[in-house]
Amino acid sequence: MSRRADAVKKVMIVGSSGGIGMALVRYCLEIGCQVAALTRSPSPALAALQQAVPNRLAIVECDLLDHQPQVEARLSLLFARYGYPDWIINAAGFLHAGTTSHSDLHKGLKDGLNKGASVAHIKSEPPNLPNQSKIPTASTQPLIAQCQMPEKRLSEITPAFLEHNLRANLYLSIALAQCCENLLPRSTPFRFASLSAMVGSIADNHSGGWYSYRISKAALNMFLKTLSLEWQRQFPNACVAAIHPGTTDTQLSVPFQSRITASKLYSSDISARRIVSVIESMTPEQSGRFYHWDGSVLSW
Numbered sequence: 001m002s003r004r005a006d007a008v009k010k011v012m013i014v015g016s017s018g019g020i021g022m023a024l025v026r027y028c029l030e031i032g033c034q035v036a037a038l039t040r041s042p043s044p045a046l047a048a049l050q051q052a053v054p055n056r057l058a059i060v061e062c063d064l065l066d067h068q069p070q071v072e073a074r075l076s077l078l079f080a081r082y083g084y085p086d087w088i089i090n091a092a093g094f095l096h097a098g099t100t101s102h103s104d105l106h107k108g109l110k111d112g113l114n115k116g117a118s119v120a121h122i123k124s125e126p127p128n129l130p131n132q133s134k135i136p137t138a139s140t141q142p143l144i145a146q147c148q149m150p151e152k153r154l155s156e157i158t159p160a161f162l163e164h165n166l167r168a169n170l171y172l173s174i175a176l177a178q179c180c181e182n183l184l185p186r187s188t189p190f191r192f193a194s195l196s197a198m199v200g201s202i203a204d205n206h207s208g209g210w211y212s213y214r215i216s217k218a219a220l221n222m223f224l225k226t227l228s229l230e231w232q233r234q235f236p237n238a239c240v241a242a243i244h245p246g247t248t249d250t251q252l253s254v255p256f257q258s259r260i261t262a263s264k265l266y267s268s269d270i271s272a273r274r275i276v277s278v279i280e281s282m283t284p285e286q287s288g289r290f291y292h293w294d295g296s297v298l299s300w
């Protein structure tokens with residue numbers, strides 16, 4: 001049931017089998033939205049939710065870094081069926097490969113080590129299609145070590161781990177924006193938000209470390225700011241933002257939670273509500289900002 005009569009929004013969420021992504025799907029359904037959940041492979045919880053609300057939740061199995069025309073074809077079908085999204089939220093990201101239960105380790109890294117692509121990737125790839133992706137594909141990505149954690153010092157940086165961070169934290173948002181640019185009409189009043197992180201703020205970097213994650217989130221921030229300027233002309237009714245969700249209890253933060261006081265570690269449900277609240281408040285005039293989960297504007 002919707003909170004307000006005028007609040008039935010169409011929402012597209014990327015990374016929807018992740019901790020925050022799944023909570024966003026749940027919360028958006030709770031407030032009455034029509035949701036398209038993009039995931040490389042649906043988690044059992046996401047699949048169960050789809051069974052419960054088949055009319056308001058569509059699951060789209062795809063990896064945005066796969067063959068782009070094919071991804072666009074799927075999204076085009078989605079938009080033809082449900083209409084253009086009001087909110088586009090990228091909740092995908094990567095920090096570490098530190099536990100065997102981490103979803104990326106399970107789906108991406110394991111597949112990479114097997115030198116194959118995900119089941120969804122294989123299913124959706126037509127045979128003999130030339131690969132025209134602008135971005136390295138799952139099968140060409142460099143392999144990272146199992147259990148690889150964020151770097152503490154310069155000597156620990158490797159091209160493979162940096163590339164893995166860039167793919168998940170930067171390239172995915174670029175690919176998503178390219179799909180939107182190719183598919184959405186100029187006048188569409190959409191909001192495009194990617195989950196960034198405070199550690200991607202150059203101004204806020206007082207402790208160092210986590211090179212690849214910081215670099216990839218800082219690059220994401222620069223991408224979103226630059227995109228907001230281009231889209232001011234191209235999509236005058238759109239708003240682009242980076243959002244810091246706060247430290248949230250998900251697989252991504254598990255190895256670092258002992259350093260966090262309990263009151264500063266938020267549940268994914270709380271973070272989802274806060275993210276939606278920030279997105280609800282966004283206007284085209286505010287495009288190109290980096291938001292804290294409380295709605296305040298962060299320094300780049």
Ligand SMILES: NC(=O)c1ccc[n+]([C@@H]2O[C@H](COP(=O)([O-])OP(=O)(O)OC[C@H]3O[C@@H](n4cnc5c(N)ncnc54)[C@H](OP(=O)(O)O)[C@@H]3O)[C@@H](O)[C@H]2O)c1
Pocket residue numbers: 014015016017018019020021038039040041063064091092093094103104107108167168172195196197198244245246247248249250251252253
């Ligand atoms: N948790 C925190 O404390 C925290 C703090 C600050 C910022 N953030 C940011 O918030 C976002 C969500 O984090 P989370 O805590 O929900 O993480 P999570 O539980 O690990 O979920 C991340 C999801 O990102 C997608 N993903 C990861 N690597 C990918 C790749 N190489 N290609 C495509 N998709 C990939 C996957 O979604 P699918 O399985 O659906 O494909 C994965 O489930 C991230 O951008 C993260 O950096 C989180």
